[in-house]
Amino acid sequence: MVPQVTLQAPLKLPPHAVTDHLKQLWEHPGEGYNGSATFTLVVWEPAWLEQHLARLGLLQDAVMGMQRPCLVDAARRAIGAYGLPSATAPLSSTLAQTLATQSGENGRYDDLRGQAIDNSISELQPHRMITLAPTIAADQPLDALVAAYCSLPEDNSPGGSVCGDVLVLRGGAASIATELDLLPQWIPTQLPCWVLWEGALGEHTDIFERLAAAQRRLIVDTALGETEPSLRILAQRIAASQAVSDLNWYRLGSWRESLARAFDAQDRRAALNHVVQVDIDVEGDQLCQGLLLAAWIASRLQWSLQTGRRQQDSSVYRFQRPDGFMVDLRLVSVPVGFPKPHAGSILGLRLLCRPPDGKELCAVLCGEASGCMRLEGGDISSRDLVEEIVPLMEGSLEVQETRVLAGGHDTTNPLLATTAQLADQMLAATAASET
Template sequence: MSPQLTLQTPLELPPSDVPAYLEQLWGQDQPSTGNAGAHTFCLLIWQPAWTEQQLIRTGRLSGPITGVQRQELIAAAREAVIEVDLPLSTPPLSAAVADALAGLAGDTKAEDLRGQHVDASVSSLRPRRLITLAPTLDATQELETLVAAYCPLPEEGGGTAACGDVVVLRGGHDALRRGLGILQPLLPEDLPSWVWWNGNLDEAPDLLRQLAIGPRRLIIDSALGDPLACLDLLAARIDARLAVNDLNWLRLRSWRETLAMVFDPPHRRDALSHVVQLDLDVEGEHPVQGLLLAAWIADRLGWHLNGSQRNEDHGISAEFQRPDGVAVQMRIAPVPMGAPSIHPGQIVGLRLISKPESAPAMCVILCAESGGCMRLEAGGMASMELLEEVVPVQNQPVEADVARLLEGGHDTTNPLLAATAPLAAKLLS
């Protein structure tokens, strides 16, 4: 499904007039007229789209700026990786690409439609209010506020469309910070509010802190930003009992599901009590997804962390202790990829070796369908029972992942993530 644009041209208003304007707009809510505002949720989005802005500015991508992860954007970013001499394994939408492009000349302008493109997967959930914070490359740009009401196209079979509105705050970092004052009245207390930080977690910590105050529910992507900062943020939020959802954790679901599936047949379950080794291969040098998966397994199997260390190859080793006292060796190894995923640090392979006392050893290898896992398949497993599964790659656009979270209506942190993230942070610290 392609994104829907707002049906009217957004109205530019002085920031101070926005709350009153919207109040007036919905103040005449009359359900009988079919014009009712949706009684659903509000979504506040930090939408920097730095790579897209830089690609457009340097003439490598045509506008408008949308903030949506479209195919042309990803293709242009992959080409830019080569042009600016970054390693081929650099994820195309990473900060490294935007930073490298920032050093290049160019002044191409394009219309900025961030916030006005509503992805269909999100609009079908009928958000009451979408507020987009759109930082500009020009850090000195003054604040502009745009407002538009919109009604999603009615679903097949008719029915009354419940409408919502779109608010865009656009400007330089300081201008945006000054504009935050209008947000509070724009987020009705009787509706749940979500904050989706669609950028690096360490790029504007002051804004993140101000936006993600409780009881707003935060959505982050722990694959973006300094790994330790990402995990610390997750752990701190969980510790403070503030709802947090991680798209990087969500993308792990096919790994969790496939590994659980291997041990669904009851006769294999005993092997889980006798694991001696866990190896994970991750794309590039962002280990957070690998750490989250390792910590999830450790938590579910009741392992205690003895210690961990960073290796020279940027990998991470750790030793756990099983409930019966036996040591489990864990290793996360970075592997370079020729065509890396847009999400940094995706897992590409998992090997789990179990050595029960009274049964043959078992080796489980899970391999991402995007590549091989020869490294994990090598090395002395001939005498073991070998179980191999291919894990489907999550190719969903990030908006679909967010929609899935919003649709679920989960107003607390996923309990598995809550148990996992603090342990993952410990593995790295």
């Protein structure tokens, strides 16, 4: 980590005084303080679950807006304590909504959102971090907190310290919305600006629309909300040519790589032209990851969507291959006893290939913890079987965010752009079948 020194103690200000204070912040002639010429990061950090866990005395730690083991552990305990199904994902909106209905103020806690910065992000030396921290007390007045930090200069460094500042707006969501017209004054126009939306897509849409202006680069996480609004908003933003990154898409990286590796051999690669069936198992009923993986496979193999329909525990889609043959793809919701932190994680994947002049090939991918047995059903003796164990994605959510920020891309990843549009069409097809 780049060593940091506090240039100025955190200062509480009324929001209208922030602009002048930021202008004065770097007036240190001759002292070698240089504002970093990197980027501005604007973060919507609701941390609803974390706030409720702390309020009820279930989280013995400050509210920080970061995914960490003590938060996940506290969430798992709360699932049992409040009688939710064991298949409930710890960081799901289901748990947060349940806790919101519980009365009590058993816990006293510090709110450090926007002040506690993950090392992986601080190493990028952002010029300015602006955190909007809505409180669960909707009527809480708005506080603005400003602080400045500098990296310690390295030996013989001619440029002196590289500095940045942190601005936190904390209060009820309505009070934050009232002051959002000030935001453009706080974002330097000469630097790139990223907006990190760490809430569910579809909540507080008025604030989202004002933050995620077209010229700003947007980072979202489709795992945090309901499937339909999450994918719809993702697809709409991409279609509008905004630079968008989805952290849920990055979680699929090891699945995409493992599937490509399974068909890397030349004799297997040709079998991809003869896929007849795809089965994807996901944890619970949040289907964003499953739809993104399915759409990625279909788009890479140039399949065209024909129909979609919902069944009791699954969604079934029919695609047409370039040679005119049909492919059935089934997305199955599977309850598990010890789910991963985020809802909708992939459990397993099976592709069945049926070459006209050869033996069937069955490729099965499964996670390290879930095993492959469920997807190995059928007459395996008559098929060539290829199995891959997909490793868990390494690194915290903040590490994934850092990879996006460090990449500096001002356009959407082309693979994500194509995939998100098709995933949204798949959702629309299932909805149309019900009308």
